[in-house]
Amino acid sequence: MKNSSDFNFGDLQALLRFGHKKLPDTCFLLLNVQDADAAKQWLSSAPVSSALPAEHMPDTALQIAFSAEGLRALGITESVIQGFSDEFIIGMSGDESRSRRLGDIGANAPEYWTWGGDAGQVPHALLLLYAAKNGIKAWRKTVEGKLFNSAFQLMRQLPTLDIGETEPFGFVDGISQPNIDWQCRQSTDPHDRDRYSNLLAMGEVVLGYPNEYRQYTARPLIDPKTDRFAADLPNAEDQPALKDFGRNGSYLVLRQLDQDVPGFWKFLDQAAGSDSVKRDQLAAAMVGRQRDGSPLLPLAEEDIPGIPSDDKFNRFNYIADPGGNRCPFGAHIRRANPRTGDLPPGVTGFVCRLIKTLGFGSKRPDEDLVASSRFHRLLRRGKAYGPVLTPENAIKANATVAERGLQFICLVANINRQFEFVQNAWAMSSKFGGVQQERDPLLGHRQPLKSGIDTDQFHRPDPDGPMQKTCHLPQFVTVRGGAYFFMPGLSALKYIASLPNNHKDDSL
Amino acid sequence: MTPQSNFMIVATVHDGQLDELRAVLAGMNKSIGLADPNNPLLPFGRFDRLHFARFTIIEARTANEIAAFDVSPRPWQPALAFIGDCDGDRDSFLAELAEHAGAGLERIFSFCVGFPDANSNTLLQWMKTHHIEPAANYINWLGRTVRQVHEEAALHNSLSAYLQEIVDEVGRENTRVLRQKLLSHVELEKQAGRLTLTPPARTPCRWQIKNGLHKIGIPLILALLSPLFLIAAPFFAVRLRMLERSDPELFIRPTREHIQALSALEDWDVTNQFNVFGDVKPGLFRLLTFKFLMLLTDYVARHIYNHGFLTRIRTIHFARWVFMDDNRRAFFASNYDGSHESYMDDFINKAGWGLNIAFSNAVGYPTTRWLIKGGAEREQQFKATQRRHQLPSEVWYKAYPDLTATDLARNSRIRKGLEIRQANDEEIRAWLSEI
Numbered sequence: 001m002k003n004s005s006d007f008n009f010g011d012l013q014a015l016l017r018f019g020h021k022k023l024p025d026t027c028f029l030l031l032n033v034q035d036a037d038a039a040k041q042w043l044s045s046a047p048v049s050s051a052l053p054a055e056h057m058p059d060t061a062l063q064i065a066f067s068a069e070g071l072r073a074l075g076i077t078e079s080v081i082q083g084f085s086d087e088f089i090i091g092m093s094g095d096e097s098r099s100r101r102l103g104d105i106g107a108n109a110p111e112y113w114t115w116g117g118d119a120g121q122v123p124h125a126l127l128l129l130y131a132a133k134n135g136i137k138a139w140r141k142t143v144e145g146k147l148f149n150s151a152f153q154l155m156r157q158l159p160t161l162d163i164g165e166t167e168p169f170g171f172v173d174g175i176s177q178p179n180i181d182w183q184c185r186q187s188t189d190p191h192d193r194d195r196y197s198n199l200l201a202m203g204e205v206v207l208g209y210p211n212e213y214r215q216y217t218a219r220p221l222i223d224p225k226t227d228r229f230a231a232d233l234p235n236a237e238d239q240p241a242l243k244d245f246g247r248n249g250s251y252l253v254l255r256q257l258d259q260d261v262p263g264f265w266k267f268l269d270q271a272a273g274s275d276s277v278k279r280d281q282l283a284a285a286m287v288g289r290q291r292d293g294s295p296l297l298p299l300a301e302e303d304i305p306g307i308p309s310d311d312k313f314n315r316f317n318y319i320a321d322p323g324g325n326r327c328p329f330g331a332h333i334r335r336a337n338p339r340t341g342d343l344p345p346g347v348t349g350f351v352c353r354l355i356k357t358l359g360f361g362s363k364r365p366d367e368d369l370v371a372s373s374r375f376h377r378l379l380r381r382g383k384a385y386g387p388v389l390t391p392e393n394a395i396k397a398n399a400t401v402a403e404r405g406l407q408f409i410c411l412v413a414n415i416n417r418q419f420e421f422v423q424n425a426w427a428m429s430s431k432f433g434g435v436q437q438e439r440d441p442l443l444g445h446r447q448p449l450k451s452g453i454d455t456d457q458f459h460r461p462d463p464d465g466p467m468q469k470t471c472h473l474p475q476f477v478t479v480r481g482g483a484y485f486f487m488p489g490l491s492a493l494k495y496i497a498s499l500p501n502n503h504k505d506d507s508l
Numbered sequence: 509m510t511p512q513s514n515f516m517i518v519a520t521v522h523d524g525q526l527d528e529l530r531a532v533l534a535g536m537n538k539s540i541g542l543a544d545p546n547n548p549l550l551p552f553g554r555f556d557r558l559h560f561a562r563f564t565i566i567e568a569r570t571a572n573e574i575a576a577f578d579v580s581p582r583p584w585q586p587a588l589a590f591i592g593d594c595d596g597d598r599d600s601f602l603a604e605l606a607e608h609a610g611a612g613l614e615r616i617f618s619f620c621v622g623f624p625d626a627n628s629n630t631l632l633q634w635m636k637t638h639h640i641e642p643a644a645n646y647i648n649w650l651g652r653t654v655r656q657v658h659e660e661a662a663l664h665n666s667l668s669a670y671l672q673e674i675v676d677e678v679g680r681e682n683t684r685v686l687r688q689k690l691l692s693h694v695e696l697e698k699q700a701g702r703l704t705l706t707p708p709a710r711t712p713c714r715w716q717i718k719n720g721l722h723k724i725g726i727p728l729i730l731a732l733l734s735p736l737f738l739i740a741a742p743f744f745a746v747r748l749r750m751l752e753r754s755d756p757e758l759f760i761r762p763t764r765e766h767i768q769a770l771s772a773l774e775d776w777d778v779t780n781q782f783n784v785f786g787d788v789k790p791g792l793f794r795l796l797t798f799k800f801l802m803l804l805t806d807y808v809a810r811h812i813y814n815h816g817f818l819t820r821i822r823t824i825h826f827a828r829w830v831f832m833d834d835n836r837r838a839f840f841a842s843n844y845d846g847s848h849e850s851y852m853d854d855f856i857n858k859a860g861w862g863l864n865i866a867f868s869n870a871v872g873y874p875t876t877r878w879l880i881k882g883g884a885e886r887e888q889q890f891k892a893t894q895r896r897h898q899l900p901s902e903v904w905y906k907a908y909p910d911l912t913a914t915d916l917a918r919n920s921r922i923r924k925g926l927e928i929r930q931a932n933d934e935e936i937r938a939w940l941s942e943i
Contacts, residue, residue: 086764097771101847213887218761323941342857357861359819365917368820372857416849417887425850431778434914450542450776451909464680465940466671 007182011234011248011489014049015063015128015381016206016411019174023061023130024162026383027140028407030115030123031152033073037501038151040074044497047143050490060139061130064493065252065485067091070124075499077227080245083220084486087415088251092482094119102420103428103439106447108479114256115156115481122483123155126254158256158407158481159385165293167384168259168404169283169442169476170391172293175313176337178377179306180205186305188212194343194353196317196373198306204418205379205411208237208247208489212374217413219246229498233491248489250411253378253419255482257443258405259386264442264476265394271470282470283391285460286441288331289313291391296327319345322364324461329366329433332442335426337373338433344368366434376421378410405480415484430455443477509651509711511719512559513598514828517590517638518566519620526565526586529619533563533902541773543905549612550605552905557601559654560826560843561592563616563903564783568837570897573871574787576756582836588620590635591841593826595653597712599636606632642828643799644806644866646842650814651708652916654907659704660919661911666697667922667943683936690943694926705923723811726803747793748879755789757875759889762896773900774848778912779825781904782842782851784897787871788835795835797879798869802829805866816917820858823851825913829866838870845912852891860884872897918942 009017020026033039049061066074068081068089081089093099093110104110110117131139167173178200186199188210203211207219221242222230233243265279268286272278284290297316307314317339321327327334344367347353355361362368386404393399412418426432427440430449437457439445446456460468488496521529538544543561545553552561568584575581590613594601605613610631617623617634628634670693671686678685697703730737774780788795809818818824827842844851855863864883868876872893876883884890908916925939 086767090764095768095771097768097774100775101771101849213885215885215887218888357820359813359817359821365816365822365921366914368858369822369914371820372853375853375857417853421849421853424847425853429846431845431912431914434918436915449778449910450539453910461941462680463937465683465937466675466680466686466943467941468680469672 008248009051009053009182011491012051012206013063013250013487013490014051014061015252015487016250016379017051017180018061019177019381020061020130021174022057023059023132025131025133025136025139026160026162027127027129027136028158028160028383029127029129030155030158031125031127032155033070033124033151034153035150036074038147040497040499042145042147042151043074043493045145046493048490048493059132059135060142061128062139062143063128063130063487065126065128065487067122067124067126067483067485069122071486071496073124074496075501076496080220080222083218083245085218085251085415087420088484088486091116091119091122092253092255092484093117093122098420101424101428103423103443103445104479104482106445107475108445113479113481116483117481125152126252126483126485159403160383160407161385161387163384163386163388166291166388167406168261168386168389169264169287170261170394171287171289171291173384174380174382175289175293176333178204178379180379181306188214190342193305193341194347195341195345196304196339197341198304198314200306200374200377204374204377204413205250206247207249207413208234208244211413217246219244219249221245229495229500232498233495234489245488245492245495246486247492249492250413250487251415251419252485252487253408253410253412253415253482254485255408256405256480257408258403258478258480260474260476260478261386261389261404262394262399262401263474265391266399267474267476269395279391282460285328285331286458288327288333296331297321322367323463325463328458328460330435330438330441330458332427332440335432335440336422337377338370338426340371340373342372342374344371370426370433376418376426378412378418378422381409381411383407383409405477411487435459438473441473444473444475446473446475510595510653510709511650511711511715512593512595512647512652512826513601514593514642514645514826515591515598515602515635516640516642516828516830517635518587518640518832519617519622519638520585520587521565521619522621523585525619529588529616530565530902532616532619536563536903539776541776541904542909543903545905549615550609552907554608555594555601555604556654556907557595557604558905559593559595559907560781561590561903561905562781562783562841562901564589564591564841564899564901566783566785566832566839566899568785569899570786570872573758573760574790576758577790577871579790582833584833584837585621588616589839590616591828593647595655597715598639602635602639603632606630606635640830640832642806642830643802644809644829646809646818646824646827647814648818648825648913649816649916649920651711652920655706656708657908657911657916657919659706660916660923661908663694663703663705663926664919664922664943666703667694671940671943683933683940686940687930687936691926719810722807726807748797749877751789751791751793752876752878755875757889758872759874759892760872760896761892767895770895770898770900771848773904777906778910779843779845779906780848780851781901782844782848783839783899783901784894785832785837785839785899786897788831788838789869789871794869798838799831799835801865801869801879802831805829816913818859819862821854821862822917823854823913840867843906845914852894856884856887856890863890870897 165172179198181199188201201212203209216238221236224230224243230243234247236242236244268279268283293313295316299315303309343356384406386402427443439455441458448454456473458470462468536547536549566589567586571581628637674689823845825843830839861880864876864880867873868883874883874886874889930936
């Protein structure tokens with residue numbers, strides 16, 4: 001057992017540990033490398049924030065991540081690049097089959113994106129700047145310094161705006177986050193626990209550590225004998241003869257999601273017959289929380305590991321609501337994190353465990369459709385944009401139309417098993433957990449299935465019997481851009497910065 | 509009850525004709541990944557006993573992996589496999605195929621070595637002699653016919669639309685009234701010919717006897733042999749652990765081109781097809797273990813897991829394990845709901861031990877401990893090996909587009925709820941909530 005103080009936070013970028021919520025002034029930049037030498041020189045002195053807790057709250061932060069193309073542009077050899085996962089190398093928009101799985105079809109299709117849609121022109125780097133109120137201008141100037149303009153070409157500044165704790169639809173956001181188990185307190189052996197836990201193995205978000213399968217996620221490892229610049233990289237825990245370029249790094253998924261706030265509230269208002277109570281009920285059912293963030297379920301009686309017992313927003317799971325009467329199956333937060341354990345609920349003792357493992361003893365045919373949430377968690381670090389529009393104003397005929405939405409960011413160790421799985425199998429699936437003809441009521445596109453079956457409904461199971469059905473949901477969220485990045489650890493950043501021009505792996 | 513059966517007609521493809529065969533097969537598709545049910549070569553949709561069908565070219569793309577065991581790879585000639593699952597017995601279905609799609613099938617099989625063949629002078633005879641019986645076979649719901657699936661889906665659609673109407677009319681509280689109205693609605697629709705609910709056919713006598721004998725026969729034989737097993741167990745355990753420790757583990761990432769070619773065929777329907785083909789680990793011990801585990805798999809699939817779930821997995825419609833090439837190679841094919849990634853994760857997380865039992869005797873499988881531990885839990889190795897061994901289906905047909913096994917089971921429950929008399933309001937509410 002390790003103490004928190006034993007863990008070397010100094011090599012992690014701060015974003016893995018802190019959400020920078022106290023630094024509301026932000027600037028997200030998409031960059032292309034223009035002059036690799038200048039870029040590396042800039043990088044060598046860039047004040048990238050580490051996860052080491054400072055004595056005083058810092059009033060600025062800088063995080064940086066690169067796409068596969070960006071790493072190439074900085075001289076990372078192809079053999080290192082090939083150590084990354086396929087989805088990172090191919091990119092979010094680089095394969096039609098991926099777009100189909102992610103729901104990036106119709107209005108979401110990459111061809112309509114404002115950035116990142118052309119797989120050949122994915123931005124090289126993502127710079128995330130955070131500062132205290134009104135501090136971003138000065139911070140940006142400090143960060144950029146002299147070399148910046150010759151080193152990089154600014155492709156796009158992503159809009160961000162501090163609108164407090166809510167996302168643009170008006171719901172308090174970012175409540176549920178996995179609690180990273182930095183101290184390795186929790187066993188990941190399925191025999192030791194079968195219930196939902198909010199503690200998550202470090203290896204699920206940080207590369208170079210065991211994940212929830214007790215395995216090391218594949219990542220680029222470098223033989224120091226063939227690459228002398230790699231000497232200062234940390235060793236790979238599982239293969240100590242090799243240097244771990246991925247260690248303390250994480251994949252960063254960025255998606256710009258446009259939110260049609262007036263469209264959302266106007267539709268709900270109409271569906272509720274302009275009854276504001278019913279409107280709010282329907283909205284809460286779609287989200288799975290009230291606007292203030294409180295869940296639709298009573299708090300769980302027993303503690304959930306990784307959730308403080310007084311956390312009234314998070315201490316719940318869906319065991320007490322197997323029929324979805326309180327929180328519909330299709331509700332956004334139930335899809336995004338079904339809070340299921342490895343075994344269906346109600347396992348007591350060895351025999352019962354065996355029976356359930358063999359698939360018997362189900363009380364409901366749908367009780368075990370979605371299990372093992374722990375393998376599909378996301379650490380979210382998104383930021384909203386666009387002016388605030390309250391629901392009450394959004395339903396007015398003259399509601400101000402503006403670009404509003406979310407720069408969705410999540411950090412994961414395995415893009416495919418975490419982000420893409422959640423997006424595909426949970427959010428976009430019209431069959432998630434046995435639902436009928438509906439996708440995520442907030443995020444989903446509404447394209448019918450290939451055979452013509454509609455998927456634009458939303459069902460609220462009702463204790464009275466027949467489900468309450470809402471039909472013809474329009475699309476509320478549209479993807480406007482996106483890319484997969486890798487956010488290296490600080491020593492990996494140093495390695496990148498130290499590479500000479502025309503760096504080649506000696507073994508090639 | 510009409511039991512389901514399967515067929516898998518396999519024949520080697522003539523040298524140099526693979527590309528042309530692929531082109532002919534591609535012509536049977538309506539769009540990428542989905543067969544045209546009315547294609548002129550084999551109009552699948554005309555055969556109302558056919559659940560799933562596919563044409564797959566079985567190639568040994570991973571044949572060299574066995575070299576890691578110091579065994580020299582054997583050559584393998586690419587073979588065409590025509591695979592399907594149907595209602596009723598196989599022979600009568602093949603006869604139906606030969607009768608109504610003879611010309612098309614002859615065109616397709618003309619690419620195969622030994623077609624036509626002097627000994628089997630008819631297409632039907634040829635198909636029968638080229639059929640390979642699976643070592644284990646899984647049917648999601650024994651007795652559920654294609655016709656039943658369609659009828660129950662139509663019933664659900666009709667009830668769902670009508671329920672919405674009457675809820676608006678009489679409210680949702682009075683469940684007995686709602687139920688009564690739904691019952692009369694179904695009666696009217698039946699009379700108008702818009703709904704049909706065919707009662708189940710009588711279970712064929714021969715099948716019942718055969719199945720019953722199998723059901724008691726296998727445990728009986730195993731019980732009789734159990735003293736032998738007991739004596740052999742320690743030796744088996746030692747040998748197994750030795751092999752599990754020494755078998756080479758291959759962690760080879762499949763190429764991106766391979767994965768892209770496979771995933772291009774996926775996620776057009778809510779169900780997908782899956783084929784894997786590889787070598788059985790060398791040695792008699794592995795082969796016998798594999799065969800024995802397949803015998804058990806087949807037994808439990810046939811007699812225990814035949815109503816909607818295979819252990820905790822509820823997303824597989826049909827699946828089969830087949831030994832080929834004189835037991836040197838194994839082939840697996842399935843039809844599953846959801847994306848490939850979710851299929852794999854479901855399996856690893858819910859039934860990793862089952863995967864290990866079913867596949868750990870094949871070359872390339874991640875190291876297991878005691879047959880059931882480890883293996884698939886080595887998630888990335890497992891995913892790499894199954895993708896690497898996966899083969900595309902050139903043509904894939906599903907008789908009920910965009911319906912999952914969960915949908916089919918729900919539709920059957922809805923029908924059942926119509927035909928029985930619920931005991932109390934609670935049960936009526938539960939029934940209404942599914943519509």
